[in-house]
Structures are given as C-alpha cells and as structure tokens.
Amino acid sequence: MQILVSLVPNPAEVIPLWAAFTDAKKAVPGLEITLIGSKGINACMRRHPAVARHIDIDEDAWLKPFWSPKYWRVRAELQHQLGDALKDESTSWIDPYGSPVSRATIRNRPGRRVGVSRLDRPRLNRDYASVFPIPPELHPVQALRVLFAAELGYSLHDLEPDYGFLPKSDDAPTETDIVVDMRNLPWTEDEKLQFRNRLADAPLSIACLDYANPDLDEATQLLGHWPLIEDARYLLTGINSTAWLAAALGRPGLCLCPTDQASSQGVISTHWARQKIINIDRPPFNEPHIVAESIVQVLNRHRQDP
Structure with a gap:
C-alpha cells in the first residue's frame, strides 16, 4: 500500500x-x-x-x-x-x-x-x-x-511520539556544548546581548545557527545545520524548525515559547529521549539571565558527571 x-x-x-x-x-x-x-x-x-x-x-x-x-x-x-x-x-x-x-x-x-x-x-x-x-x-x-x-484505520496506543530516528550513541564525540537559534525568542535585542555576554563568560563551546542566506530556503539551511543540532549537548531556541528537529532527534534543551503557548504549541520530544526539550512560556524562567544561568549550570554538571 x-x-x-x-x-x-x-x-x-x-x-x-x-x-x-x-x-x-x-x-x-x-x-x-x-x-x-x-x-x-x-x-x-x-x-x-x-x-x-x-x-x-x-x-x-x-x-x-x-x-x-x-x-x-x-x-x-x-x-x-x-x-x-x-x-x-x-x-x-x-x-x-x-x-x-x-x-x-x-x-x-x-x-x-x-x-x-x-x-x-x-x-x-x-x-x-x-x-x-x-x-x-x-x-x-x-x-x-x-x-x-x-x-x-488504526488506533494510537502511545501518546508519546516516535519520529522514526534511532538514539545517538552516548559514546559519540560532541564538540559543541550549546547550539543557539535566536529566531523566535521572546527577547529584545538588548536581552539577546545580555544572554550572549553571560555565555561568553562561561567556558563553553557555542554555535549560533544562521538561517539568513537569501539564496537557500529554510529547509535546505536546516539540513546544513543538522549535524550541529544532532551533536549538541544542549540547545536554546524558540518554536521553529531547529526546535522540532532537536525534539525529533532526542536532543535536550530549552524552547522559549510565547506566553501561555508551551502546552499547545511547544515541541514534543521523541519518546526515547533521555533528556527532553523543556518548553518555557512564563517569567522569570524565560528571562535571559535566568536562562543563561540555567544552561551554564546544566552543562557544568554534565562536565562533572558526563
């Protein structure tokens, strides 16, 4: 069929x-x-x-x-x-x-x-x-x-989605601590700068995704970013293609959603993900200094106890 x-x-x-x-x-x-x-x-x-x-x-x-x-x-x-x-x-x-x-x-x-x-x-x-x-x-x-x-004509027996991809091996090398996609974040430019400055003070390897190429559609640019997203220890993004791909690949991170939309529009991680994408839509948890400190603490703990 x-x-x-x-x-x-x-x-x-x-x-x-x-x-x-x-x-x-x-x-x-x-x-x-x-x-x-x-x-x-x-x-x-x-x-x-x-x-x-x-x-x-x-x-x-x-x-x-x-x-x-x-x-x-x-x-x-x-x-x-x-x-x-x-x-x-x-x-x-x-x-x-x-x-x-x-x-x-x-x-x-x-x-x-x-x-x-x-x-x-x-x-x-x-x-x-x-x-x-x-x-x-x-x-x-x-x-x-x-x-x-x-x-x-079939029934859904499991509410947790399976996007069809296998888990990444825990032994696979990871060079990037955090991948950041600034699109759709509910922050002003000053707040984004505040976030960047805090991460710059931490001993982390950071990759910021760029979807600004006017000659390529978003899907093609997403394919180019796929290896970074798949290998990242952690991600920060708004509700966009990066967030959905990370959820499908079982990568952990934060997705900052518009107010009161985390449950209705936030991404849902694949069922086997050991650490899921967390959707956040309320202050103070979505404020840049809180988000930055949370990420630094999570990654520091990971370094101490991988």
Missing part, C-alpha cells in the same frame, strides 16, 4: 509529520510514503525511513493563474510523475495543510483525496473526496497523528 502526502515548505510545520509516518509504518505493514513538496522540504523529510519516494514541485508555478502555460506544464509534469499511483483505489493522497499549492496539486485528481475540514471556509472542502474534522485545540503533533490514524 502507498500513500501520497502533500507538504508545505516550512519545516517547523512539517517535521511533526515524522511522528505520523512512524505510526502509519508500524500499523500498516509494507506501507510506502511518497512526498509531494518543494525540493528543499523533500530533501529534509525523506530522511524518515518510511519515505519511499518523493516528487519535487515548483511552488511558484503552481500559484500561477490556471490559464498560464507554466501552470499547465507543471500540472502535466506532476501527472507524469504520479504515473499509475492514483489508479490504485487503495492509494490515499493526504493533504494535512490545505495550502493554496497543496490544494492546487490535489484538486480534481482521481482517487481518494483527503484533507482537514475547514469549518470556517467550507468551500475549500470541495477540493477533497473526504475531509476529517480535526479539533483545533489538539497539539500539532497529535493532530497530524490523528489525521493519519483516521484515514488509514
């Missing part, structure tokens, strides 16, 4: 799908997943062992008017790449996001087209053969897991 899955370019939205992929692979023997998304996001998401195939699409071309020659060219190219996949009645095409591009690619295709019900804009539901009403209060990870379980 195979399923097609539409992606959006933002890895922070898409990485939680790995948990749904793992559930589905365990529940449906022989399941093969085909990704449909931009080149960058496919390169990132295809690292999951359940992904058998991916189809790269030009997102900009799919947003052209339907009478545009470029639109019809990419539509024909996708049809050719899909081949006979949609002729199999057991094949589901799942669109978890309902973006303009994902709806354009799935619209009017044969077979079972599955989306999330839009109660606020019911007209959009017409693009799918079937829609599931996912409660908006569900955490993003659990919402995706519920969607796949509902479509493929």
Whole structure:
C-alpha cells in the first residue's frame, strides 16, 4: 500500500509529520510514503525511513493563474510523475495543510483525496473526496497523528511520539556544548546581548545557527545545520524548525515559547529521549539571565558527571 502526502515548505510545520509516518509504518505493514513538496522540504523529510519516494514541485508555478502555460506544464509534469499511483483505489493522497499549492496539486485528481475540514471556509472542502474534522485545540503533533490514524484505520496506543530516528550513541564525540537559534525568542535585542555576554563568560563551546542566506530556503539551511543540532549537548531556541528537529532527534534543551503557548504549541520530544526539550512560556524562567544561568549550570554538571 502507498500513500501520497502533500507538504508545505516550512519545516517547523512539517517535521511533526515524522511522528505520523512512524505510526502509519508500524500499523500498516509494507506501507510506502511518497512526498509531494518543494525540493528543499523533500530533501529534509525523506530522511524518515518510511519515505519511499518523493516528487519535487515548483511552488511558484503552481500559484500561477490556471490559464498560464507554466501552470499547465507543471500540472502535466506532476501527472507524469504520479504515473499509475492514483489508479490504485487503495492509494490515499493526504493533504494535512490545505495550502493554496497543496490544494492546487490535489484538486480534481482521481482517487481518494483527503484533507482537514475547514469549518470556517467550507468551500475549500470541495477540493477533497473526504475531509476529517480535526479539533483545533489538539497539539500539532497529535493532530497530524490523528489525521493519519483516521484515514488509514488504526488506533494510537502511545501518546508519546516516535519520529522514526534511532538514539545517538552516548559514546559519540560532541564538540559543541550549546547550539543557539535566536529566531523566535521572546527577547529584545538588548536581552539577546545580555544572554550572549553571560555565555561568553562561561567556558563553553557555542554555535549560533544562521538561517539568513537569501539564496537557500529554510529547509535546505536546516539540513546544513543538522549535524550541529544532532551533536549538541544542549540547545536554546524558540518554536521553529531547529526546535522540532532537536525534539525529533532526542536532543535536550530549552524552547522559549510565547506566553501561555508551551502546552499547545511547544515541541514534543521523541519518546526515547533521555533528556527532553523543556518548553518555557512564563517569567522569570524565560528571562535571559535566568536562562543563561540555567544552561551554564546544566552543562557544568554534565562536565562533572558526563
């Protein structure tokens, strides 16, 4: 059995799908997943062992008017790449996001087209053969897991997600004490400087991630940072792609969330993580001097008792 899955370019939205992929692979023997998304996001998401195939699409071309020659060219190219996949009645095409591009690619295709019900804009539901009403209060990870379980007909027995990656060996060398991603932190520039100055006084090796390359999409830049994130002893980040990848890889750290959003939007670490990502959304615990001191103490303890 195979399923097609539409992606959006933002890895922070898409990485939680790995948990749904793992559930589905365990529940449906022989399941093969085909990704449909931009080149960058496919390169990132295809690292999951359940992904058998991916189809790269030009997102900009799919947003052209339907009478545009470029639109019809990419539509024909996708049809050719899909081949006979949609002729199999057991094949589901799942669109978890309902973006303009994902709806354009799935619209009017044969077979079972599955989306999330839009109660606020019911007209959009017409693009799918079937829609599931996912409660908006569900955490993003659990919402995706519920969607796949509902479509493929299995039950979720474990609320802790498994993103499909094996633990890193404790004996593996680690050169970086802390990896910092300043994006989405709820701090002013002065507060960020205060944090940097405190860490600079500590005997720690620090890596600050940079996603500012205008020539590369975020997913491609995240792939470049993957080794640093995977090998870091500890991380500090906001809710973004770095946080989600760290959670999927079982790395410990702090994720600073907007006020009152830690439980609803904070990242959830993989089930086997010995030390999980801690989501913080309240002062004084999210203030820069408290965060810096906490990190220094954690890493000092690790040095003394590795």
